[in-house]
Amino acid sequence: MKIRNKQLLGFLVGILGIVLFSSKAVLVKLMYKHEVPMITALFLRMLFSFPFYVFILVSSFKNKNTTKITNKELLWIIFFGFVGYYLASLFDFIGLTFIKASLERVILFVYPTIVLFLNAVFLKQKITKQQLLATFVTYLGIAITFGSEISVSNDNVALGGFFVLLSAITYASYLVGSGWLIPKIGVVHFTSYVMVVSCLCVFIHYFITAETSILNYSWEVYGLGFLIAILATVIPSFLVSWSIKLISSSNFAILASLGPVSTIVLAVIFLDEYLSFLQLLGTLIVIFGVLLISRNKK
Incomplete structure (x- = not known):
């Protein structure tokens, strides 16, 4: 594949992954309206995601060209699965119990600068x-x-913001780690492994701390949990890993600044939030910034 086409594909894949990931905050806030505890919402997300990752991982073993993972790489996978998706998701879901989706995106997306650093x-x-x-x-x-x-x-906004900031830091660490591990392990293997690890961490957390039965909710809650799992977790997790492989973690981190814009558009549609003229102007500026990094480097 030519470099120009590879870069373009990487940006398009990354944008799609970012938009899908951005829907998570809106879906979580909709779930919280049903008085679902934070750990239950996170558990449902991972419960519906888990079978897909296991299936994809098992299927990938049938490929004879699969790279064998060393013990050292396996330890890194476990570490980034714990930090990058378990802790990052846990902190983010906690933060969303205190602050609204749009504010969560503002704080969460300081992580591009953390990645670059x-x-x-x-x-x-x-x-x-x-x-x-x-x-x-x-x-x-x-x-x-x-x-x-x-x-x-x-009064709890500062506390919520602190947890979302912790989520940004842990997710940035995952992106940096994935930047050099993905080429060695492969997109499918790496993403499946780290997500299986994170799912297991959430399951353990839930069964230790949960105080209510998972069977006591309406069908809307399970429907939202399924959407969070598939549209906002499984599909974008592979798209993001693929994009990082094509354009590097640093460029993806800057590209991901589209996330807050996507979130507020979704919030307008599903949460009835108002989009002002200044917010539209800011959206255009963010898009311009993304276009800057889409140009080929000399």
């Missing part, structure tokens, strides 16, 4: 002027888009 420190990757410019433009757009959403009166 971690790549520069641990993987010795140089931060280019183009990446710095794209980062500035996209964050300027995010600030404008969500500026009117920051004013809140809930």
Whole structure:
């Protein structure tokens, strides 16, 4: 595949994955309206996701070209499964119990700068002027888009924001790790392994702490859990890993700044939130920032 086509495919795949991932916050808030505890919502997400990851993982073993995983790589997989999807999801779901979806996206998407920093420190990757410019433009757009959403009166907003920030840090660590592990292990194997690990972590957490039966909810709750699992977890997790392989974790991290814009559009549709002129302007600025990084590097 030519470099130009590879880059374009990587950006398109990444954008689709980001939009689907962004739907998670809206779906979780809809589930919380049914008075579902945080750990139950997270459990339903992983419960419906688990069979798909196991099936995909088992099916991939039939491929004779599958790369054998070393003990060291297996330990890294377990670590990133625990940190990148279990802890990141746990912190995010906790944060969403205190703050609204749009504010959650603002805080969560500080992780592109964390990714760039971690790549520069641990993987010795140089931060280019183009990446710095794209980062500035996209964050300027995010600030404008969500500026009117920051004013809140809930006393627990600071606590919720702290947990979402922890989610951003742990997810950034996962992205950095996946940036060098995916080429060695492969997109399907890596994603399936880390998601199986994270599902098992959530299952253990649920059975230790849950105080209510999983069978006591309406069909809407299970339907939302299924949508979170498939549309906002299984499908985008593979799309994101594929995109990272094609365009690198640093470029994907900046591209992912589209996430907050996607979230607020979905929130307008499903949560009846208002989109102001300034927010529309911010959306256009974010899109412009993404276009900057879609240009081929010289």
